[in-house]
Amino acid sequence: MSFRRIGQRCDRALEVAIQKGLLSAHEAKSAARTNLVLDELSSMKRMIEFISRSRDLNVAQIEEFHSSLRSQIESKHGYIVPPHFDARRRVPINDLYVPPAFSLQHRKGATRQEPQEVELEHILSTLYRAVILGNPGSGKSTLASKICHDLQPTASTCASQGGE
Numbered sequence: 777m778s779f780r781r782i783g784q785r786c787d788r789a790l791e792v793a794i795q796k797g798l799l800s801a802h803e804a805k806s807a808a809r810t811n812l813v814l815d816e817l818s819s820m821k822r823m824i825e826f827i828s829r830s831r832d833l834n835v836a837q838i839e840e841f842h843s844s845l846r847s848q849i850e851s852k853h854g855y856i857v858p859p860h861f862d863a864r865r866r867v868p869i870n871d872l873y874v875p876p877a878f879s880l881q882h883r884k885g886a887t888r889q890e891p892q893e894v895e896l897e898h899i900l901s902t903l904y905r906a907v908i909l910g911n912p913g914s915g916k917s918t919l920a921s922k923i924c925h926d927l928q929p930t931a932s933t934c935a936s937q938g939g940e
Contacts, residue, residue, distance in 0.1 A: 786808075787805075790804055790805045849925070853922070853925040854869055855869055856868075856869050856873070856918065856921075869918075875895075876896075878896065879891035879894070880894045880899075896923075
């Protein structure tokens with residue numbers, strides 16, 4: 777049962793008790809409303825404090841976050857773990873990855889054209905959105921990891937751009 781349904785049932789139970797004239801039900805409903813308002817105000821206060829603090833960030837903190845994010849992306853998407861029965865080995869993605877062959881098909885309703893073979897670079901540089909279809913095990917998730925790995929800026933790229 778979801779929390780929303782539990783809340784709805786509690787409200788119904790309080791309404792029934794209020795209709796029966798129980799004073800404690802009135803007090804409980806009033807307390808519940810007060811707690812909701814106080815929780816909302818507390819949430820707003822935390823958001824205001826966060827926004828106020830975020831203006832105190834300096835360039836060094838932003839660069840530190842950026843560097844940390846780059847290393848996390850590299851760690852997450854930079855390796856493939858092939859299935860092994862006796863050992864789990866992380867292999868750099870560039871050592872095993874084989875680029876798939878893509879055929880581009882346009883949406884339904886567009887003029888019918890024969891599918892055309894395209895390179896991944898074409899897809900990434902020209903399309904705003906794309907759907908990659910393939911059989912199970914055909915490498916869709918590995919492709920997503922490879923794209924994340926390749927699109928994340930390297931430290932040398934950022935250094936040559938002045939830390940941007």
